[in-house]
Amino acid sequence: MATNMDRMKTRAGRRRALHTLAALAAGAAAPLSDIRPALALVQDPAHARARGRMMSDLIGVNGWAGSVADIEMWRAMGISWGRDTVGPGQPDRRGEPMRIDKTSSAYDVDLPSRLLRNERNGIGSLLMLGFTPRWNASVPGENNSAPVDVDAWKQYVDAVVRKYSAPPYNLRYFQIWNEAAGKLSGGLQQSVFWRGPGFSKDEKRSKPYERAMQDYVERVHIPAARIIRSYHAYVVYGGWPDQGGLDNFYRWLEYRSPELKERMLDWVDYIDTHYLPVADMEPLYQRYVKNGPARGIWQTEIGNEYIKDPHYLPRYFFDFAVWALGRNWDDPNKYVSMIYHWEGYEPYRLTHPGPPERTYNVSGRSLVVLRQTVGGHLASFSKPLQCGPGVAANALVSGNDLVMQVSSSPGWQNISIGGLQALRSHAIKADFIDAVSGEASAPDNVALSWDNDLMNVRFKVPDKVNGAGNNPPKHLAYLVVRSAAQAVA
CATH class of the missing domain: 2.60.40.1180 (Golgi alpha-mannosidase II)
Structure with a gap:
């Protein structure tokens, strides 16, 4: 059940030009019919509410720290969140044992050890729930399509949230899918991560996925969100793609399922987008966060090739902090942005993994400077x-x-x-x-x-x-x- 998360990251034109940089304790699950679309009732620790906001509260990355030395580098860069997949679930057939102990795009990295290391070091972990095993795919062979058997999807989600929301992991945040969307304003007929009828590997031959919203809301999002909230955890939207357009995003969030008689928005705790400038968070804040129903705004992917500009990350996070300080930043987890990816062999990633040893690239060094220079409690x-x-x-x-x-x-x-x-x-x-x-x-x-x-x-x-x-x-x-x-x- 490969995720394809890296497949589209380096395509020419994959990301539109950067603009306006400046401008739980475990408990038994309640019956799903009793879980209403209200905010998850998890109280944040008193000390977290009492202390001032920090620049590091805003900074996360895609991937996990793999060693104590990695953790020290994360601390130096001010990184306080990690994000990655969980699976592989039931990759080969219905009824096989549920496997949820691996992570990474190939599911070849031990997940529990990474989460426990994060927990011991005060680093938050966001697990991304997805995708569809090929045997259950509505588009034959396409794991980025809706599940035929929704119960199989729900069993996977329940297994993940039940295990990892409980001690010793204590996770509170779970993301549903990645970049589900229909026809994109950037030109694609179908989202890379949400395929449906009319899909062709030749993009010029693909046709619009007419039920893209309805299938996602009814077969993926709300079923998963109900389970997440039944364990008193938070729902993070699956990362709206930068090519999708904000007007289109509003339509998706506010879509009311004719079958379920509910809006997706009422089953979202954190609005989430990808690769947008800070200025684009303002209409999302005014529309969905200032007076609810959402708790905050995250970007679970930023950066990537934009980091070739050595000014990108320090400007983004400084502007993000200034913006957040003026937007009722009353919870350290209210606003978070996660860099894609924290390590790699491209010279613009935060670090180079070696051999012989891991070193900072220019972008990683700029975060160290930001952490050292703006390391105190923040105020407007x-x-x-x-x-x-x-x-x-x-x-x-x-x-x-x-x-x-x-x-x-x-x-x-x-x-x-x-x-x-x-x-x-x-x-x-x-x-x-x-x-x-x-x-x-x-x-x-x-x-x-x-x-x-x-x-x-x-x-x-x-x-x-x-x-x-x-x-x-x-x-x-x-x-x-x-x-x-x-x-x-």
Whole structure:
């Protein structure tokens, strides 16, 4: 029951161009007929609610850490979530023993040991439930199609959630399928991961899957969601593809099954999309999270070839944090984005697995710098920033520091900040830190001065910028005003 999760990741045109980067304790299952579409009743630990939000709360990856050394690298990069498959279920025939102890696209990695390592180290685990074994596929031989026997699908889901929601694993989050969709606004007649009648391996000959929504909602999503909630766990939507279009996503979420008389949206706890910029989360938040019924917004796949731009990850997560701080970030798990993939032989992955030993790539190093620079409890910064020509900036408070992420042209640049009069009588300093390498500039390349109520920060951007592949080339850095938090209350 291979997942095909890697099959489409490197196709030309698979992902649309990046835009607007800136802008449970176990219990017996209740009868399914008694489980209503209400939010899962799981209380988060008091200490998690009490502490402030952290940058690391937002950061996850696809895949699992395979060793203690891997865990240490995850910590250094601020990674707090992993995601992967669970199976293979019943891959060969009906009635065979249910196998749910393997993970990865080939189901060749031991799952329990990975989950226990995560549990011991405070890392969250998201299990993706899917797909259909070929013997049960509605499209012959296609495991990304609806199950003929829905009971077989339900048995697989129940076995997974029953086992892994209980001690010693204690998982609370389960994702249903991956990128189920119908005709995509990006041009495909059928989603790569949701095949139906009219499908052809020759994309030019494929026809639209007319019952795509109805079959997914009635045969996959709601049956699985009922089981997940019966174990007091949370339902994560299966990752809406970036080529699907948000208007189409609204239609899917709000689709009411004529057979079940229920909306899929009422059986979703976390809205989930793939490869979208932070700006696209705003309409989802306003429509489904601000006043319910969903609990939060996740992206269970971001990055991939976008990470060839060394600015992508630090800009994405910094902007994500600023956005989340203004959107009632009252639960550390409310907003999460997971990088695809945390290891690999492509030079843009977070790490290279070796041999002889695992090392950071440029993208992984940029996360280490982000974790080191923005490692404190976070708070919004609402004071006005006045940027000089060729400079763009976003800001938040991390611990005792005001941190501005700055994208700028080479040469001497300037940012003026209002509302910090309380700092005039304090000894403060500013650092200019390369967002990719972590190197701090020489002290004489950063200067603080006052112009009435404005704090002026003058800084020198190197001629050799760290975003040479960008158009035009820009330098990404953190401008950190130390011990400034007392002025932003």
